[in-house]
Amino acid sequence: MNQTVAELVERALAGDRRSLSRLLSLVENGYPEGREALRLLYPRSGRAHVVGITGAAGSGKSTLIYALVQEMRRRGRSVGVVAVDPTSPFTQGALLGDRVRMQSLTSDPGVFIRSMASRGALGGLAPATMDVATVLDACGMEVIVIETVGAGQDEVQVMDAAHTVLVVTVPGTGDEVQAIKAGILEIAHILVVNKADLPRADILANQLAEFVNLDKDDGWRVPVVRTVAIRGDGVVELADAIEAHRRHLETAAATEQALRERARRRLMYALFGHLWEEALRLAKEDGRLEEMVAAVARRELDPYTAARRLAERPSSPAR
Numbered sequence: 001m002n003q004t005v006a007e008l009v010e011r012a013l014a015g016d017r018r019s020l021s022r023l024l025s026l027v028e029n030g031y032p033e034g035r036e037a038l039r040l041l042y043p044r045s046g047r048a049h050v051v052g053i054t055g056a057a058g059s060g061k062s063t064l065i066y067a068l069v070q071e072m073r074r075r076g077r078s079v080g081v082v083a084v085d086p087t088s089p090f091t092q093g094a095l096l097g098d099r100v101r102m103q104s105l106t107s108d109p110g111v112f113i114r115s116m117a118s119r120g121a122l123g124g125l126a127p128a129t130m131d132v133a134t135v136l137d138a139c140g141m142e143v144i145v146i147e148t149v150g151a152g153q154d155e156v157q158v159m160d161a162a163h164t165v166l167v168v169t170v171p172g173t174g175d176e177v178q179a180i181k182a183g184i185l186e187i188a189h190i191l192v193v194n195k196a197d198l199p200r201a202d203i204l205a206n207q208l209a210e211f212v213n214l215d216k217d218d219g220w221r222v223p224v225v226r227t228v229a230i231r232g233d234g235v236v237e238l239a240d241a242i243e244a245h246r247r248h249l250e251t252a253a254a255t256e257q258a259l260r261e262r263a264r265r266r267l268m269y270a271l272f273g274h275l276w277e278e279a280l281r282l283a284k285e286d287g288r289l290e291e292m293v294a295a296v297a298r299r300e301l302d303p304y305t306a307a308r309r310l311a312e313r314p315s316s317p318a319r
Helices: 005-013 017-028 032-044 061-074 097-101 129-138 176-180 183-187 201-211 235-251 255-285 288-297 303-311
Strands: 049-055 079-085 111-117 143-147 164-169 190-193 224-226
Touching: 005 017, 005 032, 017 032, 017 111, 017 129, 032 129, 049 061, 049 235, 061 079, 061 143, 061 235, 079 129, 111 129, 129 143, 164 183, 164 235, 190 201, 190 235, 201 224, 224 235, 255 288, 255 303, 288 303
Parallel strands: 049 143, 049 164, 079 111, 079 143, 164 190, 190 224
Antiparallel strands: none
16 A cells, blocks of 8 residues: 555554654655655754764774664664665665664664665765755754765765764774875864774874864864774773763754855755756757767767756857
């Protein structure tokens, strides 16, 4: 029996995990029903503390999240995990490894894990990551952890999705000073030196404390926390730091401005997506897309002029 979106929303809000999973699939795939679900759920969101965890591939993010979720559950907090995995450029599929790694958490009714493919999106997140987090927020998750794909120096979109951003580093990956140059460190509210039992961990932690600007504009001073996630070492201290930042956000004078800026960026993402979809739909319907592709291939038009023409309404005069 088919359920309406309103019925799915009602059941998900009542705690039905199957209905929640169906809603997330609708949202993640960009279906009209997913947009309707977001319209109904968005006013109920805004209560969860969203924690973004990013860092290079191999830094141990998934293991750290597993340990961190366990600690948050010991503290009585319900947790949603949104884990983004890279998409194959050939098959468009993804190995959703985080769900496999965290399998033992799925039987806990206070934990909900959603793995999703990046679908080629840049910035470390999938296109619908923020929407998925909104649904989990509205459905009562107190903490939402977003794990990015293995991120490079400029993949910083997680700062638009999360209230608290953890950047995970590891020693022994080469020149630590070079690592400190990474722009991604600038978005951190908490710096984590994971695998801190390895050689040079102390050197890396000291260099981060010395060379990275740890003072944020809102008065927060970024802590450097050392962990060995596979053993659970330092996880209590990390959870304490996350909680301290949450309390700081509640009292910081710049909180309202930060909320507005995050809302502005979220609106810009949505506007860009809507305009892109509409322009592409119209261009496909009237055949202009293939005409422009052919013109660019023949070097009759440059890609930017062709894109501008595709963005115009069919009735608009050509420039």
